[in-house]
Amino acid sequence: MKYTTYLLEWFDKNKRQMPWRERSDAYSIWVSEVMLQQTQVDTVRPYYERFMERFPTVHDLAMATQEEVYTYWQGLGYYRRADNLHKGAKVVSEQYNGIFPTDPKLVKNIPGIGPYTMGAVLSIAFNLPYPAVDGNVMRVLSRQFLIEDDIAIPKTRKIFEEKVMVLMPEDARNFNQALMELGALICTPKNPKCESCPMKPICMAYEEGVQIEYPVKSSKTKAEPDFYKALILKQGDKIYLEKRPEEGLLAKLWGVPLITDVVWEKMKSELVTFEVLEQVQHVFTHRRWLMTPIVIEYTTQNAKIFEEILQGEGVFIVPEGLKNYAIATAFKKVLRKLQENI
DNA sequence: AACGCGGGGGC
DNA sequence: GCCCCAGCGTT
Secondary structure, three states, rough: HHHHHHHHHHHHHHHOOOOOHHHOHHHHHHHHHHOOOOOOHHHHHHHHHHHHHHOEEEEEHHHHHHHHHHHOOOOOOOOHHHHHHHHHHHHHHHHHHOOOOOOOOHHOOOOOOOOOHHHHHHHHHHOOOOOOOOOOHHHHHHHHHHHOOOOOOHHHHHHHHHHHHHHHOHHHHHHHHHHHHHHHHOOOOOOOOHHHOHHHHHHHHHOOOOOHOOOOOOOOOOOOOEEEEEEEEEEEEEEEEEEEOOOOOOOOOOOOOEEOOHHHHHHHHOOOOOOEOOEEEEOOOEEEEEEEEEEEOOOOOOHHOOOOOOOOOOEEEOHHHHHHHHEEEEHHHHHHHHHHOO
């Protein structure tokens, strides 16, 4: 198809420089694609550089501890990705001798690799003709062809995968990337730059002036606030950090204890002194935490009060030691507030 | 199919 | 404030 050629030419001239575009081995592409899940290119870039410097091959990653992998992932979010990538690296390192498979049945079974990431790695690393349909691709193609299916519904992705395969040229590697790059640079959610778009001549949405109506997407409910007290237990300079549970929000990361207001009211009556700092907010996709930091000196006299609260794995560490722990951004905000008050 | 799962950027 | 972002795994 002639217009596919226009898109590929546009991509060749306008593509952004990215660290993973300097490499073509499957491991390098794989790591980048996992980091890029629901995460913008500019956010990923520095994380990718640090990660690849520390784990240059799939074997390096497979041999690392979960704790260390997390320290390289801290702040990037969706931490389950790090776990699954780590597990996947073990599979490829141990079962496939470090060679990334090209059989889709095998690739699909690697932890953390779903339909998108499989298509992205197989097309970009091996130039195999598989679709890689992400949010960009659905937006671009829905506008190009006035596809009205609700992209919030899972099965809609298949409709776009079929469309991609109808269009797929021999250069699968660049075609998939070109669709995404067009979505990121030109065919953006708001204020699309249609006048400089290479696909303008065949874009049905442009022709009818209805770009902003696409893609069709049903909306979801918003996050309600959760109120907590964030306990900053001190022994001199040292601060108490604990490891969060294996499951749930911010699983396996380190943070300060969070307690509900009800628990705090009871605890408060037993304490002689404490200091209340200004409330800190952290917003997640589906939740809002409003945390009030409370600074308490932890002593042998009052230790009993916290017995029931501090049950997991916890340590008192000096501020300089914080860098050795994977700490979620929500808790860094709390610790930052403490710094401001010294 | 619906939901849980981070954090940042754009408007 | 809201929406979006090179989505995946579980239920």
